[in-house]
Amino acid sequence: RKEVEQDPGPFNVPEGATVAFNCTYSNSASQSFFWYRQDCRKEPKLLMSVYSSGNEDGRFTAQLNRASQYISLLIRDSKLSDSATYLCVALRGGSQGNLIFGKGTKLSVKP
Amino acid sequence: NAGVTQTPKFQVLKTGQSMTLQCAQDMNHEYMSWYRQDPGMGLRLIHYSVGAGITDQGEVPNGYNVSRSTTEDFPLRLLSAAPSQTSVYFCASSYLKGANSPLHFGNGTRLTVT
Numbered sequence: 001r002k003e004v005e006q007d008p009g010p011f012n013v014p015e016g017a018t019v020a021f022n023c024t025y026s027n028s029a030s031q032s033f034f035w036y037r038q039d040c041r042k043e044p045k046l047l048m049s050v051y052s053s054g055n056e057d058g059r060f061t062a063q064l065n066r067a068s069q070y071i072s073l074l075i076r077d078s079k080l081s082d083s084a085t086y087l088c089v090a091l092r093g094g095s096q097g098n099l100i101f102g103k104g105t106k107l108s109v110k111p
Numbered sequence: 112n113a114g115v116t117q118t119p120k121f122q123v124l125k126t127g128q129s130m131t132l133q134c135a136q137d138m139n140h141e142y143m144s145w146y147r148q149d150p151g152m153g154l155r156l157i158h159y160s161v162g163a164g165i166t167d168q169g170e171v172p173n174g175y176n177v178s179r180s181t182t183e184d185f186p187l188r189l190l191s192a193a194p195s196q197t198s199v200y201f202c203a204s205s206y207l208k209g210a211n212s213p214l215h216f217g218n219g220t221r222l223t224v225t
Contacts, residue, residue: 103153
């Protein structure tokens with residue numbers, strides 16, 4: 001079983017829709033979690049960190065459930081520009097060398 | 112503000128050839144790393160460094176060498192290229208302290224080995 005697992009999608013949604021991505025991690029020692037966004041043929045960029053209490057950044061909400069080892073990303077009122085691949089990332093241990101990337105979930109927002 | 116600079120952007124090699132992928136960052140980041148990204152596999156860590164003179168292996172180190180003689184530079188060497196090394200390579204850097212320090216990625220190098 002891969003250490004960080006995501007639904008690969010693709011998720012095809014109309015503009016304005018709400019879409020949720022799920023991610024599970026298998027290593028209970030994972031300490032920190034992130035969502036990165038990667039546009040087609042571009043490099044990944046940090047979208048947001050994920051905190052235990054949940055956190056929101058505009059239309060984006062991230063949640064962490066340590067008991068279930070589950071992370072989610074909710075995008076409200078989706079825009080065409082949200083079309084990208086969303087990567088779930090877990091930091092295993094305290095070193096950046098232990099960042100584990102999921103394979104990503106592809107989102108396509110249609111007009 | 113250059114950030115993380117990778118060269119070349121594209122490269123085609125024949126099996127057995129050697130080459131070096133260059134990576135430089137101007138943000139004084141202690142941590143630097145190399146990933147490869149393959150369809151259906153996600154990003155996999157090749158090698159990383161937590162400071163000048165210190166390197167360590169990641170998940171898929173075989174066939175690759177690295178060195179970190181300065182804080183700014185972290186080249187990746189392919190000693191004898193193989194078709195299995197056809198991939199997109201990303202260099203990334205970050206501050207070391209603070210688990211939430213984001214990784215800054217370079218634009219990537221698309222390598223094809225024939």
